[in-house]
Amino acid sequence: MSAAVTPLRQQMQRTVAKWPGDPFRPNVQLKTFLESLAEHPNLTPTAVRAAEALQGNEFQTKYALSAKTLQPASFPNYYTRLVEAFDKSAKGIGRPWWKIFFNVW
Numbered sequence: 001m002s003a004a005v006t007p008l009r010q011q012m013q014r015t016v017a018k019w020p021g022d023p024f025r026p027n028v029q030l031k032t033f034l035e036s037l038a039e040h041p042n043l044t045p046t047a048v049r050a051a052e053a054l055q056g057n058e059f060q061t062k063y064a065l066s067a068k069t070l071q072p073a074s075f076p077n078y079y080t081r082l083v084e085a086f087d088k089s090a091k092g093i094g095r096p097w098w099k100i101f102f103n104v105w
Helices: 002-018 030-038 045-055 058-062 078-090 097-101
Strands: none
Touching: 002 030, 002 045, 030 045, 045 058
């Protein structure tokens, strides 16, 4: 049985090696969980395939969001600004005090 587990473990470890780290939660990483999952004795092909699908954004392409969802009529730039804010925050760039005070984006 260990001969069947070894290719799965190697495949999972290759997937984990490509996984990016989370700059917002350095003490809780999905990568760490997947590394421990790769060492589990009952690792299944389904678990490996699910990790590969998450890493390859297959669900984002399979279940694509419509433009109406991504740009709601009440606030069309909400998600664009949210992603931009996360990117800047990950780089350590904060909003100036005057933008916070005047609620300017």
